[in-house]
Amino acid sequence: xxxxxxxxxxxxxxxxxxxxxxxxxxxxxxxxxxxxxxxxxxxxxxxxxxxxxxxxxxxxxxxxxxxxxxxxxxxxxxxxxxxxxxxxxxxxxxxxxxxxxxxxxxxxxxxxxxxxxxxxxxxxxxxxxxxxxxxxxxxxxxxxxxxxxxxxxxxxxxxxxxxxxxxxxxxxxxxxxxxxxxxxxxxxxxxxxxxxxxxxxxxxxxxxxxxxxxxxxxxxxxxxxxxxxxxxxxxxxxxxxxxxxxxxxxxxxxxxxxxxxxxxxxxxxxxxxxxxxxxxxxxxxxxxxxxxxxxxxxxxxxxxxxxxxxxxxxxxxxxxx
Amino acid sequence: xxxxxxxxxxxxxxxxxxxxxxxxxxxxxxxxxxxxxxxxxxxxxxxxxxxxxxxxxxxxxxxxxxxxxxxxxxxxxxxxxxxxxxxxxxxxxxxxxxxxxxxxxxxxxxxxxxxxxxxxxxxxxxxxxxxxxxxxxxxxxxxxxxxxxxxxxxxxxxxxxxxxxxxxxxxxxxxxxxxxxxxxxxxxxxxxxxxxxxxxxxxxxxxxxxxxxxxxxxxxxxxxxxxxxxxxxxxxxxxxxxxxxxxxxxxxxxxxxxxxxxxxxxxxxxxxxxxxxxxxxxxxxxxxxxxxxxxxxxxxxxxxxxxxxxxxxxxxxxxxxxxxxxxxxxxxxxxxxxxxxxxxxxxxxxxxxxxxxxxxxxxxxxxxxxxxxxxxxxxxxxxxxxxxxxxxxxxxxxxxxxxxxxxxxxxxxxxxxxxxxxxxxxxxxxxxxxxxxxxxxxxxxxxxxxxxxxxxxxxxxxxxxxxxxxxxxxxxxxxxxxxxxxxxxxxxxxxxxxxxxxxxxxxxxxxxxxxxxxxxxxxxxxxxxxxxxxxxxxxxxxxxxxxxxxxxxxxxxxxxxxxxxxxxxxxxxxxxxxxxxxxxxxxxxxxxxxxxxxxxxxxxxxxxxxxxxxxxxxxxxxxxx
Numbered sequence: 001x002x003x004x005x006x007x008x009x010x011x012x013x014x015x016x017x018x019x020x021x022x023x024x025x026x027x028x029x030x031x032x033x034x035x036x037x038x039x040x041x042x043x044x045x046x047x048x049x050x051x052x053x054x055x056x057x058x059x060x061x062x063x064x065x066x067x068x069x070x071x072x073x074x075x076x077x078x079x080x081x082x083x084x085x086x087x088x089x090x091x092x093x094x095x096x097x098x099x100x101x102x103x104x105x106x107x108x109x110x111x112x113x114x115x116x117x118x119x120x121x122x123x124x125x126x127x128x129x130x131x132x133x134x135x136x137x138x139x140x141x142x143x144x145x146x147x148x149x150x151x152x153x154x155x156x157x158x159x160x161x162x163x164x165x166x167x168x169x170x171x172x173x174x175x176x177x178x179x180x181x182x183x184x185x186x187x188x189x190x191x192x193x194x195x196x197x198x199x200x201x202x203x204x205x206x207x208x209x210x211x212x213x214x215x216x217x218x219x220x221x222x223x224x225x226x227x228x229x230x231x232x233x234x235x236x237x238x239x240x241x242x243x244x245x246x247x248x249x250x251x252x253x254x255x256x257x258x259x260x261x262x263x264x265x266x267x268x269x270x271x272x273x274x275x276x277x278x279x280x281x282x283x284x285x286x287x288x289x290x291x292x293x294x295x296x297x298x299x300x301x302x303x304x305x306x307x308x309x310x311x312x313x314x315x316x317x318x319x320x321x
Numbered sequence: 322x323x324x325x326x327x328x329x330x331x332x333x334x335x336x337x338x339x340x341x342x343x344x345x346x347x348x349x350x351x352x353x354x355x356x357x358x359x360x361x362x363x364x365x366x367x368x369x370x371x372x373x374x375x376x377x378x379x380x381x382x383x384x385x386x387x388x389x390x391x392x393x394x395x396x397x398x399x400x401x402x403x404x405x406x407x408x409x410x411x412x413x414x415x416x417x418x419x420x421x422x423x424x425x426x427x428x429x430x431x432x433x434x435x436x437x438x439x440x441x442x443x444x445x446x447x448x449x450x451x452x453x454x455x456x457x458x459x460x461x462x463x464x465x466x467x468x469x470x471x472x473x474x475x476x477x478x479x480x481x482x483x484x485x486x487x488x489x490x491x492x493x494x495x496x497x498x499x500x501x502x503x504x505x506x507x508x509x510x511x512x513x514x515x516x517x518x519x520x521x522x523x524x525x526x527x528x529x530x531x532x533x534x535x536x537x538x539x540x541x542x543x544x545x546x547x548x549x550x551x552x553x554x555x556x557x558x559x560x561x562x563x564x565x566x567x568x569x570x571x572x573x574x575x576x577x578x579x580x581x582x583x584x585x586x587x588x589x590x591x592x593x594x595x596x597x598x599x600x601x602x603x604x605x606x607x608x609x610x611x612x613x614x615x616x617x618x619x620x621x622x623x624x625x626x627x628x629x630x631x632x633x634x635x636x637x638x639x640x641x642x643x644x645x646x647x648x649x650x651x652x653x654x655x656x657x658x659x660x661x662x663x664x665x666x667x668x669x670x671x672x673x674x675x676x677x678x679x680x681x682x683x684x685x686x687x688x689x690x691x692x693x694x695x696x697x698x699x700x701x702x703x704x705x706x707x708x709x710x711x712x713x714x715x716x717x718x719x720x721x722x723x724x725x726x727x728x729x730x731x732x733x734x735x736x737x738x739x740x741x742x743x744x745x746x747x748x749x750x751x752x753x754x755x756x757x758x759x760x761x762x763x764x765x766x767x768x769x770x771x772x773x774x775x776x777x778x779x780x781x782x783x784x785x786x787x788x789x790x791x792x793x794x795x796x797x798x799x800x801x802x803x804x805x806x807x808x809x810x811x812x813x814x815x816x817x818x819x820x821x822x823x824x825x826x827x828x829x830x831x832x833x834x835x836x837x838x839x840x841x842x843x844x845x846x847x848x849x850x851x852x853x854x855x856x857x858x859x860x861x862x863x864x865x866x867x868x869x870x871x872x873x874x875x876x877x878x879x880x881x882x883x884x885x886x887x888x889x890x891x892x893x894x895x896x897x898x899x900x901x902x903x904x905x906x907x908x909x910x911x912x913x914x915x916x917x918x919x920x921x922x923x924x925x926x927x928x929x930x931x932x933x934x935x936x937x938x939x940x941x942x943x944x945x946x
Binding site: 080276278 | 575576577580581584597598599600601603604662666669736739742743745746747749750751761762763765
């Protein structure tokens with residue numbers, strides 16, 4: 001990769017979009033904007049060629065739409081136990097397409113509400129995890145020395161610790177709420193991102209323009225935020241998308257183990273409720289199958305998108321579809 | 322990966338040998354993992370094992386807190402103590418009346434202060450020594466003198482002046498004041514010659530030396546924490562030997578897994594503690610060879626209020642909500658709870674609506690509030706009570722106190738009990754309509770915040786004995802902890818003068834009818850305070866395999882529970898089914914099927930390996946000379 005040594009402010013774009021001579025005099029801001037627009041168009045053009053990525057994106061769009069419109073589609077009182085319309089554990093019927101739970105609430109409505117929680121937790125936890133990972137990765141790659149040694153050993157320690165065990169321990173100690181779940185997932189899944197980002201940081205920092213920037217008086221903060229961060233961003237973006245599916249699965253696992261807020265309806269929580277109601281031994285498949293399938297579908301969709309973004313942004317992976 | 326095979330004449334043979342060896346190893350592994358009786362699967366599961374011994378396996382969920390009768394408080398442990406040790410008296414399974422146990426007769430003196438028990442001569446400890454009045458006297462004296470030994474049953478001896486054994490068959494107890502519970506002393510009598518050697522009673526858990534010396538219908542032979550408790554029949558038991566040779570309590574922390582094990586015949590009985598869910602009992606009712614026992618339970622399920630935790634000396638601790646000190650608020654909270662919906666929706670009919678403190682099963686002591694006294698479901702009246710108490714609704718519909726703080730409560734819920742969580746959801750909505758916020762704190766271990774007084778409300782429940790003294794005693798001032806945050810006999814820190822006076826009166830009353838009347842007054846007082854609001858009396862819903870157990874005694878025998886009885890009746894009386902032997906043979910068939918499957922897997926592995934080998938050989942044929 002060649003880097004734009006002339007424009008330290010935008011090292012992300014290796015080659016200028018157009019030779020400067022052809023462009024009429026414009027403000028630098030307009031130039032930047034035009035270049036970004038082009039980059040996005042180019043990204044989308046390449047993304048479009050990956051069928052799996054498109055399918056994943058379409059599925060995500062539908063699910064996101066359902067999550068956002070849940071209050072309009074099924075009404076806010078569908079979570080209410082006192083106003084539950086059906087009998088306990090009814091089989092799927094015209095009135096209740098997915099049957100009812102032990103309180104007589106429509107499982108379809110609960111599934112839609114659960115979408116919101118699963119997506120929220122998945123996105124926020126992934127964001128937290130990647131944010132921690134990026135911060136640690138960049139600083140470890142930049143400062144090197146004893147700081148890097150110490151922090152990477154900590155990372156290694158977190159890496160070999162089973163994530164679930166650590167998350168369970170955290171969720172048990174803290175009070176049960178959705179924020180605890182987010183925190184528990186966020187602070188246990190960051191080491192992979194940290195390692196990846198550190199490797200990329202090391203490779204970026206070995207380039208000559210960094211040395212030049214340093215010679216021109218660029219401080220630590222400047223180099224990390226203006227040169228390294230934009231260069232690791234593609235990696236971080238792809239990593240985020242992949243971590244989301246892990247986070248959603250972990251959230252469901254924690255909820256299923258009864259470690260999330262029992263008053264919030266989530267997919268994992270529905271599975272836990274089903275187990276407690278005795279739906280497994282009674283063979284009430286309609287209580288168990290839909291949340292399980294939904295978790296699988298969303299996790300799959302995020303993985304498909306993540307893999308596609310990864311292969312678009314990383315030319316080395318671009319060959320294989 | 323090896324494409325060149327220089328010494329092809331040697332290599333293939335060696336490979337073949339390796340393949341055969343690994344195939345044999347796989348065979349051994351596969352067969353070993355499916356044959357029962359290997360050391361990884363210790364507990365025999367079927368009713369009749371190959372050696373002709375009959376085993377009754379009971380699936381339980383509750384952990385044993387201690388196997389020491391001086392420390393145990395949980396239902397599973399006290400039930401096991403009923404089997405291990407004989408008590409002075411027992412309860413008739415028919416009508417809960419006191420009948421002979423280790424004592425054959427008992428009578429008070431004219432001044433009501435001296436009780437004389439005649440101890441039977443045909444009860445032997447399992448190490449051959451005779452059980453005598455000495456053992457009983459030593460047990461009671463230990464509880465009176467050692468605080469560590471008084472942890473679980475100290476309430477029985479608090480009023481004892483002196484306990485002596487003038488002869489082998491005479492036990493004399495002198496009281497400070499008359500005590501009505503003398504024919505219902507639920508205290509296991511332990512062998513003096515064994516327990517004398519124990520150092521610290523507050524630490525000794527009685528789970529190191531097996532078999533544990535006892536004189537009950539069963540003898541404890543083995544115990545592994547949260548894995549199993551094994552007992553064998555005491556053939557010399559004076560009332561007659563139990564019909565099953567072995568009794569195993571096996572742990573299933575997941576109720577649904579226990580039900581699946583019952584369906585497959587791995588266990589003979591699923592304890593209804595916690596009760597089977599409505600869905601489970603409905604599906605089991607249609608299953609072949611399984612009987613569901615759905616009987617009035619001996620438990621109550623209540624909404625306990627923290628009245629401000631404090632010690633015996635009046636030192637306050639904890640952080641209970643100050644609004645709950647107002648009786649009107651407590652009444653309003655309970656009046657906003659629709660108990661009928663709880664019975665219909667949460668218990669789905671497997672419970673009876675709550676009234677007084679003691680369940681209707683104990684007819685003598687059952688009390689119902691009169692119409693004027695009853696805190697019936699009445700949201701409108703609850704709202705006006707809250708208004709009167711000074712908690713008015715603000716603009717957003719939230720109730721706020723005079724200090725402007727919103728009325729928000731926490732409720733302690735057992736994370737392991739689905740009913741707690743379900744009712745928590747209803748309470749949130751009912752109280753939400755009243756403008757009261759509720760946070761449902763579901764914890765695996767509720768004891769810590771409970772003893773520390775760090776809660777506002779809690780889901781509470783106790784099993785009631787035929788003699789209600791114990792469940793009444795836990796609400797007296799005397800039960801309060803002596804030090805802050807220490808565990809104590811008190812349930813939820815209630816200390817009420819009027820209640821205490823009535824409690825003393827009933828304890829001193831020897832006339833059953835008069836005592837019952839006093840107990841009812843006591844319940845009435847407790848109801849009015851609003852500290853213990855009984856929502857329901859849950860049924861005992863449990864199930865067993867009729868092809869393992871032919872008959873078993875419920876208590877009371879007309880319609881009663883099997884697991885957690887006041888006595889050893891169920892397990893002592895259980896008769897192995899005639900079909901149990903056939904289930905044994907079918908199981909051995911199962912194990913031979915297992916061996917067949919193992920052999921099948923090994924054959925497939927071998928065949929696959931052979932095929933792979935052949936293909937590799939062909940693919941490298943060109944390289945070979």
